[in-house]
Amino acid sequence: MPHSAVLNVMIKAAYRAGRSLKRDLGEVENLQVSLKGPRNFVTAADRRAEEIVRQELGKARPDYGFLGEEGGARAGTDTSHRWIVDPLDGTTNFLHGIPHFAVSIALERNGAIVAGVTYNPANDDLFVAERGKGAFLNDRRIRVAARKNLAEAVVACGLPHYGRGDLKLARHEIAAAQQHFAGLRRLGAATLDLAWIAAGRFDAYWERDLSPWDIAAGLILVREAGGFVTDLEGGDETLTRGEVAAGNDTMHRELLRLLKAAGADAEPAKAS
Ligand code: IPD
Ligand code: CA
Ligand code: CA
Numbered sequence: 179m180p181h182s183a184v185l186n187v188m189i190k191a192a193y194r195a196g197r198s199l200k201r202d203l204g205e206v207e208n209l210q211v212s213l214k215g216p217r218n219f220v221t222a223a224d225r226r227a228e229e230i231v232r233q234e235l236g237k238a239r240p241d242y243g244f245l246g247e248e249g250g251a252r253a254g255t256d257t258s259h260r261w262i263v264d265p266l267d268g269t270t271n272f273l274h275g276i277p278h279f280a281v282s283i284a285l286e287r288n289g290a291i292v293a294g295v296t297y298n299p300a301n302d303d304l305f306v307a308e309r310g311k312g313a314f315l316n317d318r319r320i321r322v323a324a325r326k327n328l329a330e331a332v333v334a335c336g337l338p339h340y341g342r343g344d345l346k347l348a349r350h351e352i353a354a355a356q357q358h359f360a361g362l363r364r365l366g367a368a369t370l371d372l373a374w375i376a377a378g379r380f381d382a383y384w385e386r387d388l389s390p391w392d393i394a395a396g397l398i399l400v401r402e403a404g405g406f407v408t409d410l411e412g413g414d415e416t417l418t419r420g421e422v423a424a425g426n427d428t429m430h431r432e433l434l435r436l437l438k439a440a441g442a443d444a445e446p447a448k449a450s
Contacts, residue, residue, distance in 0.1 A: 184239070185308055188283045188295040191234035195227040195265055195281045196299030199272070202226075203300065207275045220266075220273045224248060227281060228265035235261050235283070242285075247391050260286045264391035267296075268367030277301065282369035284394030294395030296373045305373040305399055313376045313402035322405035323378035326428045333359045333433070334371040336385030343387045347444045351384075354440040358432075368422075372396025375424045376403035382425035382433045386410065390417045396424075406430035410437060 181189065202223035209216035228248040235242070239261075243254035246263040254260065261283060266272060268279030277300030285293040296305045305320075307313035313320050325331055333355055338348050355362055363380070365371060368388055374380045376399040393416050400407040407424040409415045412434050416422050423433050 181306065182293075182308060182311075184285060185293050185295070185306060187235060187238040188285065188293060189297075189304065189306060191231045192281045192283055192295045192297040192304070194234055195230040196297045198230055199223060199227050199266060199279070199281065200299040203272065203275065203277070206272065210275055216273060220269065223272075224266040224269065228263065231261075231263050231265055231281065231283060235263075245390065247389065258288050262286055262291075262391050262394040264369060264389075267369040267392060268365075271366045276366070278365055278370065279367050280369045280373070282391065282395045284391075284398070286394065291394050291398045294398040296369045296395045296399065298367075298370060303373075305376060305395075307376070307395075307398045307402035309398060309402070311402065313399050315373075315377050320377045320403050322375060322400065322403045322426045323381050323429075324426065325381050326426075328358045328429075328432055329360055331359045331381035331429060332361045332363060332379075333429075334363045334365060334374065334380045334383040334385075336368065336371075336387070337364050338387060344444075347441060350440040350444040351437055354436050354443075358436060368392035369396055372407070372422070372424060373399050375405055375407075376400050378403075380425075382423070382429040384410065384421075384423045384433055384437060386421040388420040388422065390420070393417055393420070393422055396422070400424050408434075410434065 206216045228246045241254050241256035243260035244252045264282040272279045280296050280298045282296045284291050292309045294307050371383045409419045410421045
């Protein structure tokens with residue numbers, strides 16, 4: 179399947195940054211046994227990856243704006259286009275030598291995501307999508323899973339870090355999900371959670387407290403794979419609210435319903 183010129187630019191940038199991360203992963207593995215650990219090295223690897231992506235994209239489209247996790251926002255002279263980039267999603271995995279992380283690049287045009295690339299250099303999984311052209315994993319067309327039965331569903335989620343997010347709400351949501359789904363997974367890279375929904379590996383996924391670069395490429399991957407992705411109210415404010423619910427039509431609808439009920443349970447009982 180031939181890709182558009184701009185998608186090829188995104189793929190090239192993701193591959194280059196991914197190669198750099200893969201090289202660095204070798205060093206991270208060595209550093210596990212050192213007393214200081216690999217933390218500083220990983221911070222540098224993350225910044226290096228973003229710089230590679232920024233340079234590569236900038237060479238091809240110098241006018242576009244850029245929003246990256248490490249370097250923040252840079253306005254472009256072309257105000258209708260913006261890159262949204264997570265150079266290393268799944269940092270904690272990377273830090274521990276766990277080969278589940280990705281470079282994720284999205285292109286926003288007039289406020290809508292029109293192309294997305296998410297690349298895991300550890301296993302060479304390249305997920306790409308463009309508006310109206312479908313979603314692909316390593317050039318093979320992908321679709322969301324067709325399962326309708328919740329009791330057969332494998333579902334991904336995020337977990338709030340200690341001291342962040344609403345732990346009580348998370349416990350209620352997880353308890354509700356455990357009662358209905360076959361299995362819950364917390365793999366630690368939001369961009370891959372969404373890409374795996376697109377590829378039919380996960381049946382549903384929800385998470386809150388995310389940033390735009392965790393979500394942007396996944397939005398178009400899931401939609402072009404025939405899936406649904408919204409914020410947790412069922413609306414289109416995923417990027418601004420930093421939350422997602424995704425799956426096929428049934429899974430997405432049932433997940434929202436379940437989370438809503440769990441949210442009501444987590445509310446303190448009102449005095450009568
Ligand atoms: C994190 C991962 C993780 C999600 C966190 C994100 P990072 O991104 O996507 O799965 O639960 O909320 O911040 O820090 O590894 O780029
Ligand atoms: Ca991230
Ligand atoms: Ca990151």
